[in-house]
Amino acid sequence: MGFFDRISEGLSRSRQKFTEQMNVLLDRGPNLDDDFWDDLEETLILADMGGSAASQVVENLRDEATRKALPDAYAVLDRLNDELASTFATTEADPFGGDAACVLFVGINGAGKTTTVGKLAKEGADAGRKVILGSADTFRAAAIEQLEEWSRRANVPIVERKRGSDPASVCYDTIERAEADGCDLVLIDTAGRLHTSDDLMRELQKVVNVVRKRSKAPVYTVLVIDATTGQNGLSQARVFDKALDLDGVIVTKLDGTAKGGIALAVSHELGLPIYKIGVGEGLGDLKDFDAHDFARALVGEFDEREAR
Numbered sequence: 001m002g003f004f005d006r007i008s009e010g011l012s013r014s015r016q017k018f019t020e021q022m023n024v025l026l027d028r029g030p031n032l033d034d035d036f037w038d039d040l041e042e043t044l045i046l047a048d049m050g051g052s053a054a055s056q057v058v059e060n061l062r063d064e065a066t067r068k069a070l071p072d073a074y075a076v077l078d079r080l081n082d083e084l085a086s087t088f089a090t091t092e093a094d095p096f097g098g099d100a101a102c103v104l105f106v107g108i109n110g111a112g113k114t115t116t117v118g119k120l121a122k123e124g125a126d127a128g129r130k131v132i133l134g135s136a137d138t139f140r141a142a143a144i145e146q147l148e149e150w151s152r153r154a155n156v157p158i159v160e161r162k163r164g165s166d167p168a169s170v171c172y173d174t175i176e177r178a179e180a181d182g183c184d185l186v187l188i189d190t191a192g193r194l195h196t197s198d199d200l201m202r203e204l205q206k207v208v209n210v211v212r213k214r215s216k217a218p219v220y221t222v223l224v225i226d227a228t229t230g231q232n233g234l235s236q237a238r239v240f241d242k243a244l245d246l247d248g249v250i251v252t253k254l255d256g257t258a259k260g261g262i263a264l265a266v267s268h269e270l271g272l273p274i275y276k277i278g279v280g281e282g283l284g285d286l287k288d289f290d291a292h293d294f295a296r297a298l299v300g301e302f303d304e305r306e307a308r
């Protein structure tokens with residue numbers, strides 16, 4: 001299955017929900033009155049795209065329509081994909097682009113951090129990079145074993161300490177070993193924690209600070225969000241970003257959720273790029289993020305001529 005088809009299949013539930021709302025909107029005819037714009041904004045919000053992104057998208061389309069570039073609702077919906085795509089935050093710096101990088105994965109319990117680290121280890125090793133894993137999730141014994149298993153699958157080394165060790169010191173050791181062995185991609189898994197737990201967030205700040213001070217390679221702090229948590233993902237992102245000054249986001253479990261719009265909400269509101277998306281549990285189920293493909297998979301393709 002091709003790349004776009006895989007994302008498209010994953011986002012089919014999000015798309016179905018969106019299309020149903022869109023059909024209700026179009027049943028009223030193609031006039032661009034106030035009700036149309038209000039309903040379009042509501043449709044975007046219902047698709048979990050967040051109030052900030054939804055109002056920006058509607059404002060831009062409304063501006064274009066006023067300039068007569070978009071004469072009716074069919075033309076507006078035909079433009080929607082491009083407008084959504086351009087609402088995602090972008091960046092030049094890509095931790096997985098090939099340059100040396102030290103990447104810390106943070107997020108709530110079960111978001112998919114360990115699985116994502118494992119998939120990235122394999123992807124990096126297959127691309128000929130010298131990868132090393134750090135298991136700074138010293139809280140859950142199973143997490144250490146899980147990461148060990150991924151290190152075997154990807155055939156990359158792992159630095160680990162016994163359960164209960166200080167996570168910051170595991171990071172320190174991982175970076176030392178990476179530098180000694182000439183590794184150019186350091187992937188560090190951290191323990192899942194609720195963003196509402198102040199103590200655990202402070203512990204994570206310490207871990208991030210140690211890594212930022214110690215690593216010679218650029219450090220990226222990446223939030224892993226489970227798409228199925230919907231708007232809660234936006235609350236998580238706000239708190240993690242405030243505490244850690246995030247660099248970007250990876251959105252997992254986009255397969256089978258109707259809440260794929262959360263990727264846009266987080267990226268737009270916090271100005272964070274989406275580095276990758278997870279569309280399944282398997283090794284090959286982590287995809288590069290492409291805003292146009294994502295928007296197309298999220299809302300479907302509206303054919304203006306067909307609708308007329």
Ligand SMILES: Nc1nc2c(ncn2[C@@H]2O[C@H](COP(=O)(O)OP(=O)(O)OP(=O)(O)O)[C@@H](O)[C@H]2O)c(=O)[nH]1
Nearest residue numbers: 109110111112113114115192252253278279280281
């Ligand atoms: N369907 C689906 N499942 C995923 C995806 N990514 C991860 N998972 C599953 O989500 C579950 C939790 O993943 P983990 O990687 O253990 O999550 P974690 O964030 O490391 O969890 P903690 O260590 O508790 O913080 C596992 O069953 C994974 O297989 C994805 O993109 N799609």
